[in-house]
Amino acid sequence: xxxxxxxxxxxxxxxxxxxxxxxxxxxxxxxxxxxxxxxxxxxxxxxxxxxxxxxxxxxxxxxxxxxxxxxxxxxxxxxxxxxxxxxxxxxxxxxxxxxxxxxxxxxxxxxxxxxxxxxxxxxxxxxxxxxxxxxxxxxxxxxxxxxxxxxxxxxxxxxxxxxxxxxxxxxxxxxxxxxxxxxxxxxxxxxxxxxxxxxxxxxxxxxxxxxxxxxxxxxxxxxxxxxxxxxxxxxxxxxxxxxxxxxxxxxxxxxxxxxxxxxxxxxxx
Amino acid sequence: xxxxxxxxxxxxxxxxxxxxxxxxxxxxxxxxxxxxxxxxxxxxxxxxxxxxxxxxxxxxxxxxxxxxxxxxxxxxxxxxxxxxxxxxxxxxxxxxxxxxxxxxxxxxxxxxxxxxxxxxxxxxxxxxxxxxxxxxxxxxxxxxxxxxxxxxxxxxxxxxxxxxxxxxxxxxxxxxxxxxxxxxxxxxxxxxxxxxxxxxxxxxxxxxxxxxxxxxxxxxxxxxxxxxxxxxxxxxxxxxxxxxxxxxxxxxxxxxxxxxxxxxxxxxxxxxxxxxxxxxxxxxxxxxxxxxxxxxxxxxxxxxxxxxxxxxxxxxxxxxxxxxxxxxxxxxxxxxxxxxxxxxxxxxxxxxxxxxxxxxxxxxxxxxxxxxxxxxxxxxxxxxxxxxxxxxxxxxxxxxxxxxxxxxxxxxxxxxxxxxxxxxxxxxxxxxxxxxx
Numbered sequence: 001x002x003x004x005x006x007x008x009x010x011x012x013x014x015x016x017x018x019x020x021x022x023x024x025x026x027x028x029x030x031x032x033x034x035x036x037x038x039x040x041x042x043x044x045x046x047x048x049x050x051x052x053x054x055x056x057x058x059x060x061x062x063x064x065x066x067x068x069x070x071x072x073x074x075x076x077x078x079x080x081x082x083x084x085x086x087x088x089x090x091x092x093x094x095x096x097x098x099x100x101x102x103x104x105x106x107x108x109x110x111x112x113x114x115x116x117x118x119x120x121x122x123x124x125x126x127x128x129x130x131x132x133x134x135x136x137x138x139x140x141x142x143x144x145x146x147x148x149x150x151x152x153x154x155x156x157x158x159x160x161x162x163x164x165x166x167x168x169x170x171x172x173x174x175x176x177x178x179x180x181x182x183x184x185x186x187x188x189x190x191x192x193x194x195x196x197x198x199x200x201x202x203x204x205x206x207x208x209x210x211x212x213x214x215x216x217x218x219x220x221x222x223x224x225x226x227x228x229x230x231x232x233x234x235x236x237x238x239x240x241x242x243x244x245x246x247x248x249x250x251x252x253x254x255x256x257x258x259x260x261x262x263x264x265x266x267x268x269x
Numbered sequence: 270x271x272x273x274x275x276x277x278x279x280x281x282x283x284x285x286x287x288x289x290x291x292x293x294x295x296x297x298x299x300x301x302x303x304x305x306x307x308x309x310x311x312x313x314x315x316x317x318x319x320x321x322x323x324x325x326x327x328x329x330x331x332x333x334x335x336x337x338x339x340x341x342x343x344x345x346x347x348x349x350x351x352x353x354x355x356x357x358x359x360x361x362x363x364x365x366x367x368x369x370x371x372x373x374x375x376x377x378x379x380x381x382x383x384x385x386x387x388x389x390x391x392x393x394x395x396x397x398x399x400x401x402x403x404x405x406x407x408x409x410x411x412x413x414x415x416x417x418x419x420x421x422x423x424x425x426x427x428x429x430x431x432x433x434x435x436x437x438x439x440x441x442x443x444x445x446x447x448x449x450x451x452x453x454x455x456x457x458x459x460x461x462x463x464x465x466x467x468x469x470x471x472x473x474x475x476x477x478x479x480x481x482x483x484x485x486x487x488x489x490x491x492x493x494x495x496x497x498x499x500x501x502x503x504x505x506x507x508x509x510x511x512x513x514x515x516x517x518x519x520x521x522x523x524x525x526x527x528x529x530x531x532x533x534x535x536x537x538x539x540x541x542x543x544x545x546x547x548x549x550x551x552x553x554x555x556x557x558x559x560x561x562x563x564x565x566x567x568x569x570x571x572x573x574x575x576x577x578x579x580x581x582x583x584x585x586x587x588x589x590x591x592x593x594x595x596x597x598x599x600x601x602x603x604x605x606x607x608x609x610x611x612x613x614x615x616x617x618x619x620x621x622x623x624x625x626x627x628x629x630x631x632x633x634x635x636x637x638x639x640x641x642x643x644x645x646x647x648x649x650x651x652x653x654x655x656x657x658x659x660x661x662x663x664x665x666x667x668x669x670x671x672x673x674x675x676x677x678x679x680x681x682x683x684x685x686x687x688x689x690x691x692x693x694x695x696x697x698x699x700x701x702x703x704x705x706x
Contacts, residue, residue, distance in 0.1 A: 062586065083588035098586045102579035102647040103572075111576055112587035120567045124506070128513040131302040143303060150703075 010037040012074075013202045014059070014090070014171050019068035021051075021058055028054045029226045032068070036171060041193060041203040043217035043234075045210075047246055051226040052206050053095065056173050059204075060092040061085035073170070083112075091169035095176050097160040105144035105151070106130045109163045133162050137192055154185040161192060172196055173204040178212055190216045210239050224248055301516035318522060328703030331696045333641045336656045339685070343660060347667035354667055357543030363659070363666050364541065364551040365479075369394070369613035371554050371658030373633035374640070375561050376605030378654050379598050381637055382565070382578045384646020385441040387430070387602045389448030390633050394610025395625020396456040397422050401611055402466035402620030403459055412474055416611060423607025426452065427600035434599065435592040441599075449630070457622055465621035468614065478615035482546035491552075492534045500527040550612060555655065557605075562651035574598060578647030609633070628679070635682060636661045639689040645697060660685065 014036040021029040029051045036042050046052050057063045059070070061079035070077055072088050079085045085092070099108050106126050115122040115129075130144045139158040141151070148156060157177060164172050174193070178186040193216050196203050207213050213220060214234060222229040222245040230245045326334060347354040373390050380387045397419035405415035426448065433444050460466070468475050483491070503523045510517040541547050565571035576584040577594050585591045613629070614620045638644060639660050640653020661682060668678045 060586075081588075082586045083590070086588050092586070094586065096582075098580070098583035100576045100579040100583050100647070103576060107572060107576070111572070111584070112589045114569045114572055116569065120563075121569065121572065124509045124513050124515065127303065127510075127515055131515075135302075145303065149701075 010039060012036065013038050013072065015071040016059070017069045017071070019055070019058060019065045019070070021054055021063060021065050021067075027226055029058065029065070031227065032223070033228055034221060036202045036204060038170070038202050039197055039200045040219065041197050041205055041217045043213040043220045044204055044206045044223065045208070045213060045220055045242065045246055046223035046229075049225075050223040050246075052223055053175060054226075055223065056092065056094075056175050056204070056206060059085070059090060059171075059173065060094075061090075086112075086167055086169075089168070089170035090173070091164035091167055091171070092173040093157075093160045093164045093175060093177060095179070097156055099148045099156060099160060101149040102147060104147055105141060105159055108148050108159055109133070109144075109166060111163070113167060130162075133165065134158070137162055137165075137195075138188065153180040154182060157181060157185070157189065161189065165196075169201065171202045171204065173206070175206045176208065177205070178207060178209060186212065210243065213242075214239055222246055302514045304516050318518075328700060330700055330703075331641065331692065333650060333652060333656055335689070335692050336640050336653065336660060339639070339688075340656065340660050340663065343663050343667070343685075347663065347670070351667070351670045354670055355540075357540050359666065359670065360537075361541055361544045361546070361548065363662060364548050365616060366666060367658045367662040368548070368550045368554045369609045369616065370629065370632045370636055370662060371609075371654055372557060372612060373606050373609035373629070374636040374654035374658050375557055375651060376602030376609075377634050377637040378640070378642045378649055378651050379561070379565075379574065379605075380441070380602045381642045381644060382574050382646065382649055383595065383598050384578045384644075385434075385595075385598075386634070387441065387445045387448075387599070387606075388630065388634070389426075389445040389452060390602065390606035390609075391625045391627075391630030392449050392452035392456065393423055393426055393603050393606040393625070394613060394629060395623075396426075396452045396459065396610070397607035398610040398614035398620045398624040399456045399459040401614055402468065403461075405472075406466045406468060412472060416474070419611050420604060420607050423604040423610075424600055426607075427603030428596060430603065431596035431599035435595050453626070456625070460620070460622060465619065467619045470618055474611075474615045475618050478550050478612060479618070481549035483549065483552065485542045485546060488538045488542060488547045489535075492531065492538055495534060496527055496531045499530055500524075503527070550616070553612075557608075558651055558655045565651055570594070570597065575647055580647075606633075628682075632661050632682070633658075635686045635689075638693065639685060641689075641693075643693050643697065644690065645693075657689075 012035050014034075016032055016034040019029055019032040019034075020027070032051075032055060034042075034055075044052050044055065054063065058065050059079070061082045061084055064078075064080060070079065072090070077088060079088065079090070082092075100111065103111070106123070109130050110126050115126050117125070127144060134141055134144070137158065139155075139162060141155055141158065148159060151159065157180065161174065161177060164174075177189050177193075181189060190212060193203055193205060197218075205213070205217060217234050220232045220234055220237070220242055222232070222242060224246065225248075229248075232242055232245070325332075344355060353359055373394055376390060377387060400422055401415050401419045404410040404418055405412060410418070430441070430444050430448065433439050434441055457464070500523060503518070503526070504520070507517040507520070507523065538547060565574060573584065573589045573594050576587070576589060577591055581591060584594075610625050614624060617624075636657030637649075637654055638657065640650075640655070640657030642649025642653045642657075664681050664685065665678055668681065
């Protein structure tokens with residue numbers, strides 16, 4: 001298991017210490033430790049049911065942790081609701097995107113933080129800056145005045161990601177952002193992720209797609225059955241090590257040795 | 270609809286997809302920011318607006334078209350059956366009859382926008398009327414205080430509903446069904462043994478509801494002012510959009526809409542002025558509709574209400590205080606019900622055990638639904654309270670003119686309601702098929 005040295009000059013924005021969450025008789029998360037640094041893409045991987053989504057929802061304030069603490073910018077924080085998480089600067093794009101189908105793109109982008117002129121909504125300014133934002137992300141949305149229901153999956157994903165950026169967050173969590181996307185749109189989203197990193201944001205990327213993870217992430221944190229199962233630096237790790245950690249092939253000494261041997265074979269040949 | 274069909278964008282040269290700050294600006298730079306996408310169907314000027322409108326209708330986004338058509342048919346039928354139906358005198362009566370049900374229906378529209386229901390509006394209106402009667406007539410309170418007591422009661426009841434709903438998650442259907450019975454009982458208790466109170470005929474409230482009409486000059490002045498405000502805000506909005514680099518409606522379009530609005534307002538005013546004129550009470554109702562509509566469409570609160578009606582979980586995650594929205598909407602609904610009850614009492618010059626009873630409840634709910642507000646939440650307009658109430662009361666008024674009794678009225682109203690709900694369901698299905706759900 002590789003323990004990563006903190007790269008010089010990067011600052012830990014979000015730190016989880018011993019986070020646990022149970023649903024009835026199921027221990028969904030157990031003693032999770034996680035450090036997320038500014039200007040870094042941290043991929044969160046794990047099999048189905050490993051607790052990725054639960055962890056994201058806990059950080060985002062949808063669930064409250066049963067145990068453990070969370071530090072944001074060096075301060076102990078308690079996130080009791082999604083609104084509090086947003087105020088702190090933690091933006092989340094959920095797997096189900098959480099868009100209102102009956103509202104148009106502009107209304108969805110600014111939902112919960114509408115711009116106002118006096119008491120009334122400032123529709124013109126919202127529409128103008130929606131276009132500006134979508135252009136910045138090179139997003140292809142034909143019209144921002146059509147209901148979100150009429151957009152394709154990729155367009156909806158784009159809207160959801162664009163929305164997460166509006167609040168000027170410090171941490172952006174993307175829950176399987178490329179799961180439903182075509183080749184070009186996946187590339188666009190990955191570009192987008194890199195652009196977020198360039199802006200100095202901390203990005204938590206959840207994905208099942210190892211190619212995406214290896215392409216864009218700086219570090220990979222593996223969850224297995226609700227527990228930490230290693231953190232890897234992408235630049236000096238192989239995909240199969242991460243896959244081994246995901247599937248649990250490294251759970252015992254035997255498989256660990258076997259994995260090491262195949263790795264050595266791989267490098268030798 | 271090629272608007273959203275395919276993912277393939279043949280003309281979209283891939284370009285430097287990686288660097289990507291604003292590819293796609295190039296050739297289309299002279300177009301407004303919102304019209305640059307080549308997949309958009311260009312619609313310019315008047316013909317464009319007309320074709321966009323018909324496309325919207327076809328896809329099932331009917332808005333208030335069915336109720337307007339329905340209203341025209343109903344009026345035509347009654348006019349043929351009895352030529353005095355569309356007389357000035359009868360139409361003035363119609364405006365007076367519409368008001369209290371319409372005011373209650375505004376609240377119902379708000380609750381329906383959330384995808385909830387309030388079945389107790391009739392009882393709440395009756396109870397607030399009873400409180401008005403007892404405090405004003407029996408206890409001799411000043412009128413203003415009695416009115417405030419009635420309205421405040423509605424507010425408290427709504428907050429109580431909202432608290433039950435948000436704290437314990439009891440379905441609004443059940444909460445308000447209990448309210449329907451409970452507050453009817455409370456109304457009977459408040460009214461006491463005699464069960465009927467007459468309001469003093471010369472009180473300001475009764476005067477307002479029965480004898481207060483706008484002078485013709487004032488009515489025409491008001492129409493002119495409304496049209497002027499409409500055109501000016503449209504022009505200012507157009508200027509603001511143009512300044513922001515967005516497409517703006519052509520001035521000819523604004524002129525046509527302004528003229529249409531003037532006609533739509535002038536014709537009823539001219540007809541109503543043929544008799545007593547525009548009733549102050551009806552004007553209050555229309556004012557409440559316009560104000561509530563602006564609150565729903567143009568404020569953060571209204572946007573939140575529609576969002577919660579569309580997708581509660583999305584709204585919650587967007588940081589909207591969902592509890593607050595439920596609480597405020599239930600409170601607003603019961604408050605409108607209370608105000609409607611006070612107006613009904615003022616118009617009847619009496620409060621009795623059947624105030625707010627009988628069909629008030631279902632008329633108000635039917636009015637909102639007939640007006641085009643969806644029962645499924647997140648879709649509807651406050652104007653449906655006005656249009657729906659006009660439909661309901663036209664039926665009741667017309668059948669009364671034909672001296673048909675309430676047996677027919679109930680059945681006809683039921684039929685219209687059924688048609689309205691069926692249209693709602695069908696258009697919802699069509700909207701889903703056309704991606705406008």
